[in-house]
Amino acid sequence: MKKPPRAHLLKYAIGAIVIIGIVSTGFVLVKKSGNVQNSRKADKDAVSAKTQDQEIKIPSSSSLIKEAKAMPVYGHWRNFTTKDGLLNDHVYTVRIVGDSVLAGTHDGLAVYSKGRWHTYTTKDGLAHNGVVSIDYSKTTGDVWIGTLGGLNRWSGGKFETFNQFNSGMPNDLVYCVYCDGKDIWVATGGGAGHYDTFSKQWEIFTEQNAPMHEPWTYGVSTGNGKAYIAAWGGGVIEYNLKTRKFRDYTDPDGFMEIDLQPDDGVIHDITTATTYSDSILWVSTYFGLSRYDGKNWRGYFDMNSGLASNFINFVRAVGPVVFICCDNGLSSTDGKSWVTYKKNDNNSDGKAIIKNFGRKDENNTDTLTTVLPLSPSIAHNFIIGVDADENYLWVATEKGVSCGERLR
Amino acid sequence: MKLRFRILLCSLLLISVSHVYGQEKQVNYGNIPDELVAYDKYQRAYKYHFLTPIEFYGAGREIPAPKDLKEIRIGFLGPLEGSPISSLGKQMLQGSMLAIEEANKKGGYHGIPYKLMVHTDVGLWGAAANEVVKMDDEKVWAWLGTIDDNNSHVAIRATLKLEIPNMNTGDPDPTFTETNIPWVVRVIPDDRQSGYALVDYIFNKMGHTRVAVIRANNRYGRVGILHFTRSATRIGFPIVIEERFMDGETDFKDRLQRIKATSPDAIVIWGNARESALILQQVRELGMKQPVFGSDRMVNPEFLKIAGKLADGVVTTCQYNPDSDDPKLKTFKSNYIKRFGQEPDVFAAHAYDGMNILIAAIEKAGLNRVLIRDVLTDMKTFQGYEGVTGKVVFDATWNNVRPIFMAEVRNGKFIFSPAPRFEKEDKIYKKPKSGYQY
Numbered sequence: 145m146k147k148p149p150r151a152h153l154l155k156y157a158i159g160a161i162v163i164i165g166i167v168s169t170g171f172v173l174v175k176k177s178g179n180v181q182n183s184r185k186a187d188k189d190a191v192s193a194k195t196q197d198q199e200i201k202i203p204s205s206s207s208l209i210k211e212a213k214a215m216p217v218y219g220h221w222r223n224f225t226t227k228d229g230l231l232n233d234h235v236y237t238v239r240i241v242g243d244s245v246l247a248g249t250h251d252g253l254a255v256y257s258k259g260r261w262h263t264y265t266t267k268d269g270l271a272h273n274g275v276v277s278i279d280y281s282k283t284t285g286d287v288w289i290g291t292l293g294g295l296n297r298w299s300g301g302k303f304e305t306f307n308q309f310n311s312g313m314p315n316d317l318v319y320c321v322y323c324d325g326k327d328i329w330v331a332t333g334g335g336a337g338h339y340d341t342f343s344k345q346w347e348i349f350t351e352q353n354a355p356m357h358e359p360w361t362y363g364v365s366t367g368n369g370k371a372y373i374a375a376w377g378g379g380v381i382e383y384n385l386k387t388r389k390f391r392d393y394t395d396p397d398g399f400m401e402i403d404l405q406p407d408d409g410v411i412h413d414i415t416t417a418t419t420y421s422d423s424i425l426w427v428s429t430y431f432g433l434s435r436y437d438g439k440n441w442r443g444y445f446d447m448n449s450g451l452a453s454n455f456i457n458f459v460r461a462v463g464p465v466v467f468i469c470c471d472n473g474l475s476s477t478d479g480k481s482w483v484t485y486k487k488n489d490n491n492s493d494g495k496a497i498i499k500n501f502g503r504k505d506e507n508n509t510d511t512l513t514t515v516l517p518l519s520p521s522i523a524h525n526f527i528i529g530v531d532a533d534e535n536y537l538w539v540a541t542e543k544g545v546s547c548g549e550r551l552r
Numbered sequence: 553m554k555l556r557f558r559i560l561l562c563s564l565l566l567i568s569v570s571h572v573y574g575q576e577k578q579v580n581y582g583n584i585p586d587e588l589v590a591y592d593k594y595q596r597a598y599k600y601h602f603l604t605p606i607e608f609y610g611a612g613r614e615i616p617a618p619k620d621l622k623e624i625r626i627g628f629l630g631p632l633e634g635s636p637i638s639s640l641g642k643q644m645l646q647g648s649m650l651a652i653e654e655a656n657k658k659g660g661y662h663g664i665p666y667k668l669m670v671h672t673d674v675g676l677w678g679a680a681a682n683e684v685v686k687m688d689d690e691k692v693w694a695w696l697g698t699i700d701d702n703n704s705h706v707a708i709r710a711t712l713k714l715e716i717p718n719m720n721t722g723d724p725d726p727t728f729t730e731t732n733i734p735w736v737v738r739v740i741p742d743d744r745q746s747g748y749a750l751v752d753y754i755f756n757k758m759g760h761t762r763v764a765v766i767r768a769n770n771r772y773g774r775v776g777i778l779h780f781t782r783s784a785t786r787i788g789f790p791i792v793i794e795e796r797f798m799d800g801e802t803d804f805k806d807r808l809q810r811i812k813a814t815s816p817d818a819i820v821i822w823g824n825a826r827e828s829a830l831i832l833q834q835v836r837e838l839g840m841k842q843p844v845f846g847s848d849r850m851v852n853p854e855f856l857k858i859a860g861k862l863a864d865g866v867v868t869t870c871q872y873n874p875d876s877d878d879p880k881l882k883t884f885k886s887n888y889i890k891r892f893g894q895e896p897d898v899f900a901a902h903a904y905d906g907m908n909i910l911i912a913a914i915e916k917a918g919l920n921r922v923l924i925r926d927v928l929t930d931m932k933t934f935q936g937y938e939g940v941t942g943k944v945v946f947d948a949t950w951n952n953v954r955p956i957f958m959a960e961v962r963n964g965k966f967i968f969s970p971a972p973r974f975e976k977e978d979k980i981y982k983k984p985k986s987g988y989q990y
Contacts, residue, residue, distance in 0.1 A: 233611070236713075274685070276713065292685045292714075308676055315678035317685060317710060333706050334678025358702055358771065359678070360709065376709060377727065399590045400730040401581050402597035412601075414731055430732040431601055445599060455606060455732065472609045526610040542611035 312346025367420025450482020494521020
């Protein structure tokens with residue numbers, strides 16, 4: 145039987161309204177590859193357990209952890225805020241130093257030791273209360289602290305300050321400090337700097353003596369006899385520590401608004417951090433992640449990987465795994481498998497999303513995605529800093545510090 | 553019936569698409585003419601950036617406004633002393649001051665006066681970064697600045713770290729908003745727009761084919777001219793020679809001799825007003841009669857004063873029409889002259905608009921930096937904002953891509969007219985096979 149015209153009209157009208165609604169709100173639906181095996185099973189398998197002062201939920205089966213293959217998965221999250229002794233919930237950086245953990249907040253340094261937070265500010269000798277980067281020199285035993293207003297060496301319980309006026313520091317805003325033996329590297333608002341703690345000499349790297357158009361450096365790390373400077377707008381500047389020669393890596397297409405070819409070089413010239421481990425250089429940008437094995441570049445976007453988002457504040461590699469601090473979650477990968485931690489918007493729970501690329505699932509798609517519920521989860525999804533050791537993952541977020549325990 | 557309904561459905565869809573993000577007409581990123589989209593004639597890119605505004609997922613929206621404030625602080629960063637562009641910085645400061653003073657006359661923020669925390673960006677390397685840190689220490693709610701490309705970039709990295717909303721009203725560097733920072737908004741149209749307008753005017757409208765460039769040897773010159781030279785090459789007219797000069801130089805004849813030797817049929821100068829005028833003088837002294845074009849910094853009394861009668865016929869661009877009959881602009885000019893005893897320039901006018909937007913954002917959002925940022929970047933509140941310089945048309949990077957103006961010197965005075973849009977059917981442009989649309 146033919147449908148009455150009014151019903152026909154109504155069908156079209158509803159369809160039109162739905163389509164217009166979708167388009168006008170600017171949403172684009174993208175078909176995703178892969179299959180999300182969520183959580184029903186994980187939820188069913190989950191059990192409650194008591195860890196220290198809080199109840200957490202972990203899966204009773206280790207099958208989900210196995211999905212991550214060689215990738216470590218962290219759970220049993222504990223979160224620390226001003227209520228626990230931090231000076232500010234806005235935490236820029238976190239670093240594991242022996243049995244202690246150092247966290248740099250907007251209002252000072254916090255040190256977690258023996259279950260308590262101890263705090264330090266300008267009153268104790270910090271150059272500025274905004275602590276944005278921390279590293280530890282195994283050679284000298286000193287802690288180096290990059291602040292918004294100078295660099296501190298914390299040694300023998302005393303803070304020594306380096307700034308533009310009393311030393312060869314390029315600029316007082318120290319975005320990154322990195323220790324390599326006796327050498328201290330800094331990336332600042334006015335160029336990169338190198339301090340030899342033995343000779344007490346500074347070297348500065350700017351557009352005057354390095355292949356960068358402007359001295360805008362944001363990150364620095366070393367590895368394989370080279371320093372890798374993340375130069376904002378200049379890609380990665382590689383400095384051979386032996387030959388003292390430079391070379392730069394930039395996005396070959398030369399345009400800010402596109403990435404012409406996948407894997408043709410560093411994803412974008414606006415780089416934010418570098419980290420070198422297991423013969424791999426990882427580079428973060430606000431447009432995605434890059435991996436360089438010394439011969440080939442590989443680019444990762446949220447659309448073709450397990451990356452939480454393309455806006456990456458910081459990266460740190462530990463062994464074969466790189467931890468990626470995104471603005472909407474924490475990701476980790478070894479280049480094949482991905483584990484991403486995300487907190488729910490409306491409660492303190494969250495999930496670990498495990499993705500294995502190249503593995504066929506029951507629908508024959510090329511990505512297997514598994515979701516592990518976490519309760520509680522990381523403190524916030526805006527991740528700024530990270531550090532890991534064999535058992536723990538520490539995370540600096542905009543809403544406190546989080547500590548996850550490796551699930552085995 | 554079916555056909556009619558389909559037509560209706562398509563029309564509705566088209567209307568809805570055209571209003572995504574509040575822009576009247578969907579265009580390529582950065583207003584790039586179809587013919588000038590990078591590599592588009594040959595292949596589509598693997599990934600296009602800046603198609604949608606980046607979200608800010610960070611914390612802070614829940615932080616309550618502080619109580620017992622005696623002033624509402626807004627930062628200012630500009631070249632106020634010891635810089636070749638200090639006069640521009642002074643105009644930018646005065647435009648900002650006027651907006652603040654007017655807001656305070658209306659009662660400030662719920663009875664609390666606004667206060668401008670003034671900082672200069674000239675100093676040791678990276679001084680701009682240190683000044684933004686000082687603004688954070690001063691607890692400003694937002695800040696406005698700056699002009700020099702180097703300092704702007706240094707400053708916005710700090711503003712991203714410290715999460716302070718930034719309004720830029722003076723730096724036309726196209727890469728400024730291409731940093732993907734969700735804390736930065738710009739109301740002055742950038743050098744992409746100038747570059748495209750000049751390419752169209754010089755090659756298409758005027759029919760020149762051999763163009764020489766002489767530009768400032770700094771970031772302003774290098775990045776400013778970039779889209780002009782790239783676009784010229786892409787439509788088949790590569791620049792015949794590109795020479796450079798330093799700020800403060802007075803003798804350019806060696807480079808102009810080299811330019812003369814290439815027999816160009818037009819010359820483009822990209823630099824500050826003073827050097828541009830001196831170069832124009834020396835071009836004519838060397839007997840070169842080619843038409844001269846230039847960057848918008850020529851639109852300055854200093855250029856007209858130094859160049860004198862030689863300025864006649866020079867064509868450049870301007871980010872707005874200073875001679876518009878818009879009553880808002882007339883009132884602003886009158887009040888500005890009354891307050892500061894001089895004509896406002898492009899930096900003063902855009903600073904006035906930018907500061908008024910910041911004040912409106914603070915008044916709408918309250919005293920919370922993240923909420924102020926949210927209002928500034930929501931693509932609704934200030935999309936289409938009508939300032940004294942014209943309309944604000946934000947693209948997905950919060951860059952103002954409204955149409956700009958051509959400026960031609962006639963009888964010692966700049967005459968402004970809307971920059972012509974690219975004409976796709978013109979014979980010199982090849983139509984691309986693939987598009988680049990939202």
